[in-house]
Amino acid sequence: MRVFITGITGPVGSFLADYLLTIPGVDIHAFKRWRSDPRPIEHLIGRITIHEGDIEDAFAIDRAIATARPDRIFHLAAQSYPSASWDAPILTMRANVEGTINLLEAARRHVPKARIHIAGTSAEYGPVRPDEVPISEDHPLRPASPYGVSKVAAELSGLQYHASYGLHVVVTRSFNHVGPRQGDRCSIQTFCRQMALIEAGQQEPVMYVGNLSPKRDFTHTRDVARALWLLLEHGTPGEVYNLCSGQAVRIGDIVDMVIAMGRVPVTVQVDPARLRPVDEPILQGDNRKLRAATGWQPEIGIEQIVAEVLDYWRQQIGSNQRTQI
Structure with missing residues (x-):
């Protein structure tokens, strides 16, 4: 095939x-x-x-x-x-x-x-x-x-x-x-990349964020x-x-997860450039139709997602540092 x-x-x-x-x-x-x-x-x-x-x-x-x-x-x-x-x-x-x-x-x-x-x-x-x-x-x-x-x-x-x-x-x-191998435009990727940069001494200990209220x-x-x-x-x-997973998580709670998994203390600051003209307050899907058709169900939860993405960016930042030496 x-x-x-x-x-x-x-x-x-x-x-x-x-x-x-x-x-x-x-x-x-x-x-x-x-x-x-x-x-x-x-x-x-x-x-x-x-x-x-x-x-x-x-x-x-x-x-x-x-x-x-x-x-x-x-x-x-x-x-x-x-x-x-x-x-x-x-x-x-x-x-x-x-x-x-x-x-x-x-x-x-x-x-x-x-x-x-x-x-x-x-x-x-x-x-x-x-x-x-x-x-x-x-x-x-x-x-x-x-x-x-x-x-x-x-x-x-x-x-x-x-x-x-x-x-x-x-x-x-x-x-x-x-997941890993993504760019840094998605919220989780952005937070994890910033944490990795802060840990590596390449960014001040401030995590810049947009609207933390939406649930995704x-x-x-x-x-x-x-x-x-x-x-x-x-x-x-x-x-x-x-x-979809069928579960919604507040963006601010994801920031808290990243900070809790981080190796150095950081502060959080809203960056006006990261705010969208319109931001849906909640997007949570119903996946019953998909599950009924295929028997599929998600196996990886949000904490594992954040941990994997943070480790990915640590590896990327570390690799870039070694290349520059």
């Missing part, structure tokens, strides 16, 4: 490849933007086939799909940061909407029988009142950022290709996914990878599934 992954260097892509390599008979092809940081997939070189290009380039993705001829497609490539979408709304739309349509067109032409996963996001739900959680898949979509709007459009495009052309499309609305639903990327495979094997085409 041939599997094709877009966004291989992103937060989930390399973990999905790791998981798929444990399944006998799976041949992995991955689509990588030429300028993407290759470090998250260094351990995969020689074990997977990499196609380079940009998801916004219809010819590049068409050529890659035509060459790989995959049986399964996981579409993870995106401009995936809500905060960045405020500064670059057009870029976000092009990457997330146009890029998704480019992929769907290539699949329609070359592998119309392939099973396709489209990665959506909890940001499609937008602001949710406390009495509306946990959020189920039939909750109204009220995106409050250009990123959320782009993902609604990408999701609807996937569902339209299923309805119009019969493509086997399954969509996930993914809540926060966290976090799932480890290894749990996510397992869920995606199970969903594409057992999920119903044309359906949308929340991919």
Whole structure:
């Protein structure tokens, strides 16, 4: 079986490849933007086939799909940061909407029988009142950022290709996914990286934060990878599934966890630059539909997530220090 992954260097892509390599008979092809940081997939070189290009380039993705001829497609490539979408709304739309349509067109032409996963996001739900959680898949979509709007459009495009052309499309609305090998844009990554820098003497003992009041639903990327495979094997085409832990944690409590696991004392200071124009007070998903379809359940809790990410950044900061010596 041939599997094709877009966004291989992103937060989930390399973990999905790791998981798929444990399944006998799976041949992995991955689509990588030429300028993407290759470090998250260094351990995969020689074990997977990499196609380079940009998801916004219809010819590049068409050529890659035509060459790989995959049986399964996981579409993870995106401009995936809500905060960045405020500064670059057009870029976000092009990457997330146009890029998704480019992929769907290539699949329609070359592998119309392939099973396709489209990665959506909890940001499609937008602001949710406390009495509306946990959020189920039939909750109204009220995106409050250009990123959320782009993902609604990408999701609807996937569902339209299923309805119009019969493509086997399954969509996930993914809540926060966290693990090693990520950049430092996610809140947990930001806090852990700052702690590692402070411990290494490369930052003053102040942790800069944004809004600490929101509550978010976090799932480890290894749990996510397992869920995606199970969903594409057992999920119903044309359906949308929340991919989440089902638990919400206050961002301020995560800061407290990082400080408690830290090796030096720090103070916390709000940085106005880290505050968003709109910040949903709570995003907590209902994952019962996913669990019913696949039997999946998360295995890694928030404290283990924070501990792993903090250790990852300690290793990264330490490695950089040794390189500079």
